[in-house]
Amino acid sequence: MSSDDRVFPDEQLPEGSVVDGETVTRAINETFDFVVVGSGAAGGTAAWTLVQAGYTVAIIEEGPWVKTREVDKRVFPSFKRAFREAGTQVLMGNSIIPLLQGRCVGGSTLVNSAIVWRTPDDVLDDWKKNWGIGGAFSEADLEPHFAAIEEELKVHAVLDEALGENNRLFVDNSFKGGFVGTRMKRYEHGCKGAGQCLTGCPNAAKQGMNVSYIPWSLRQGARIFTSVRVDRIDVKNGRAVGITGSTTATNPKHGKKIPVVVHARRGVFLAASAIQTPNILRRSGVKNDHLGEHFMAHPGLGLPGVFNQKVDMHFGATQGAETIDFRKSERFKLETISMQPELAAVRIPGVGRELVQRLTTLPHAAIWVAQIRAEAQGRIRPGFGGRDMVNYSMTKEDVGRGRKAAALIARLFFESGAKEVWPGIHGLPEIIRSMDEVKLIENAPLDSKYYSFIASHLFGAARMAPTEREGVVGLDFSTHAAKGLYVVDSSIFPTNLGVNPQHSIMALARFAATRVAAKPLEVAAA
Numbered sequence: 001m002s003s004d005d006r007v008f009p010d011e012q013l014p015e016g017s018v019v020d021g022e023t024v025t026r027a028i029n030e031t032f033d034f035v036v037v038g039s040g041a042a043g044g045t046a047a048w049t050l051v052q053a054g055y056t057v058a059i060i061e062e063g064p065w066v067k068t069r070e071v072d073k074r075v076f077p078s079f080k081r082a083f084r085e086a087g088t089q090v091l092m093g094n095s096i097i098p099l100l101q102g103r104c105v106g107g108s109t110l111v112n113s114a115i116v117w118r119t120p121d122d123v124l125d126d127w128k129k130n131w132g133i134g135g136a137f138s139e140a141d142l143e144p145h146f147a148a149i150e151e152e153l154k155v156h157a158v159l160d161e162a163l164g165e166n167n168r169l170f171v172d173n174s175f176k177g178g179f180v181g182t183r184m185k186r187y188e189h190g191c192k193g194a195g196q197c198l199t200g201c202p203n204a205a206k207q208g209m210n211v212s213y214i215p216w217s218l219r220q221g222a223r224i225f226t227s228v229r230v231d232r233i234d235v236k237n238g239r240a241v242g243i244t245g246s247t248t249a250t251n252p253k254h255g256k257k258i259p260v261v262v263h264a265r266r267g268v269f270l271a272a273s274a275i276q277t278p279n280i281l282r283r284s285g286v287k288n289d290h291l292g293e294h295f296m297a298h299p300g301l302g303l304p305g306v307f308n309q310k311v312d313m314h315f316g317a318t319q320g321a322e323t324i325d326f327r328k329s330e331r332f333k334l335e336t337i338s339m340q341p342e343l344a345a346v347r348i349p350g351v352g353r354e355l356v357q358r359l360t361t362l363p364h365a366a367i368w369v370a371q372i373r374a375e376a377q378g379r380i381r382p383g384f385g386g387r388d389m390v391n392y393s394m395t396k397e398d399v400g401r402g403r404k405a406a407a408l409i410a411r412l413f414f415e416s417g418a419k420e421v422w423p424g425i426h427g428l429p430e431i432i433r434s435m436d437e438v439k440l441i442e443n444a445p446l447d448s449k450y451y452s453f454i455a456s457h458l459f460g461a462a463r464m465a466p467t468e469r470e471g472v473v474g475l476d477f478s479t480h481a482a483k484g485l486y487v488v489d490s491s492i493f494p495t496n497l498g499v500n501p502q503h504s505i506m507a508l509a510r511f512a513a514t515r516v517a518a519k520p521l522e523v524a525a526a
């Protein structure tokens with residue numbers, strides 16, 4: 001917890017602009033021009049765009065607001081408060097893959113690494129040629145939106161003072177792996193290289209929605225309802241007219257959750273993420289054969305390497321170096337990542353005394369990761385207790401890409417002077433110590449159960465398409481089923497990207513909100 005005497009951007013907000021569902025005692029029934037569901041990358045951007053255009057906006061967020069001053073670098077309390085299901089969600093299929101999502105003001109932008117990538121041209125071409133959505137937006141349409149976001153959220157490459165050894169080792173040695181490693185571009189201003197982006201930034205340096213577009217929107221008249229879960233979008237005469245939900249906490253007086261109804265005169269922006277949006281649409285009565293189908297991901301696989309010298313992952317931008325040289329040819333992207341000791345410790349081989357001894361080697365460990373542009377498609381359905389159930393199985397080819405990337409990383413570690421690599425692949429030695437042993441990784445079974453994949457880049461399951469027969473959302477970002485029910489998160493993406501998704505999500509949300517703001521629906525009859 002911070003005793004810093006600075007005023008952070010998430011403090012001193014206008015009176016009444018934050019309605020906290022954990023403390024309200026009376027039912028909520030209010031009316032705005034637009035309601036935005038979710039305060040993450042998509043929702044924060046849509047809200048800020050609509051507010052600037054002069055509309056009244058309500059933002060509804062299921063999670064709490066974890067203020068900069070409350071950021072706690074201890075992993076468990078922080079995961080419990082800021083992550084959905086405390087970080088214990090999974091993708092279930094031929095293996096179980098942990099799934100990470102923020103559930104707080106700022107959504108996943110509070111807990112992510114702030115890496116910025118514009119949508120690659122080949123992806124936009126593919127969407128246009130093969131998915132029929134070229135009529136919705138072009139590369140030229142998105143350009144000013146990317147540029148505006150980059151300026152507002154201070155995008156720049158990692159500076160020397162925040163680089164840290166994990167990132168430096170990757171960049172400096174990348175040529176030994178036959179590729180070009182570069183410093184990442186990130187949304188940040190004043191990063192001190194605290195290496196704890198995954199539990200929130202204690203300096204408000206990372207420009208997550210919680211310290212940027214959300215407080216900026218509130219200062220211009222928007223209101224946010226936190227710890228309020230949207231149950232459904234209300235649709236009347238084929239048009240979205242508001243949301244119905246309830247507080248996530250129960251009222252101590254009667255033990256019940258408090259009902260929340262927010263009317264939308266002009267429309268509802270659904271931005272609850274690729275996992276939650278499909279089931280919210282389902283609960284709202286939207287029927288479509290593609291709803292919940294075609295879910296895609298970038299499963300990630302990390303390998304620690306141990307050096308003689310200290311790496312000290314606790315210092316440096318959490319994720320500060322990368323290469324996209326293999327994106328097209330091999331369908332994976334390589335990145336660095338620094339983890340807090342409690343998280344990194346999960347990957348330490350051994351038990352008992354050996355484990356204790358190995359804990360002391362953590363300051364010498366670096367972690368390099370592959371994000372796989374997997375071809376597998378999964379399915380999202382309602383799960384037990386209002387949860388979201390994701391059925392997803394990586395294909396053998398996807399696992400093969402992961403295996404190839406793991407071998408490349410291991411080789412690069414040894415070329416860079418590491419003395420050990422911990423592959424984390426079931427059936428292989430827990431530690432490999434030489435270049436020769438990398439062939440063990442190259443020959444590992446092509447079964448995702450053997451690997452430690454993790455998913456945080458999520459796409460599809462309410463895809464955009466010109467007609468209702470082909471998809472859920474039309475080229476105007478509104479569902480085919482109901483007018484004024486705009487979907488602006490990555491559930492509308494027809495495919496995954498091969499690069500980190502936040503920037504694509506934000507540019508599309510900004511583009512959609514700008515267009516709707518310029519030509520809104522007539523005010524709905526009360």
Ligand SMILES: Cc1cc2nc3c(=O)[nH]c(=O)nc-3n(C[C@H](O)[C@H](O)[C@H](O)COP(=O)(O)OP(=O)(O)OC[C@H]3O[C@@H](n4cnc5c(N)ncnc54)[C@H](O)[C@@H]3O)c2cc1C
Pocket residue numbers: 037038039040041042043060061062063100101102103104105106107108109111112113114115116117198228229230231271272273274276277280319456457458489490500501502503505
């Ligand atoms: C650990 C981690 C690291 C990542 N690193 C990067 C990175 O460096 N760069 C990058 O480009 N991408 C990164 N990503 C992915 C990126 O953060 C997401 O793609 C992006 O935030 C998704 O935006 P979104 O608005 O769709 O969803 P989110 O940002 O997840 O926001 C959705 C919000 O909607 C709320 N919500 C859901 N259901 C309801 C409901 N029923 N009622 C009310 N509110 C609801 C959620 O609580 C959540 O706050 C990372 C993700 C994670 C988890």
Ligand code: SF4
Pocket residue numbers: 162188190191192193194195196197198200201202203204205206316317318
């Ligand atoms: S590395 Fe540390 S200071 Fe930099 S953005 Fe992340 S949490 Fe903030």
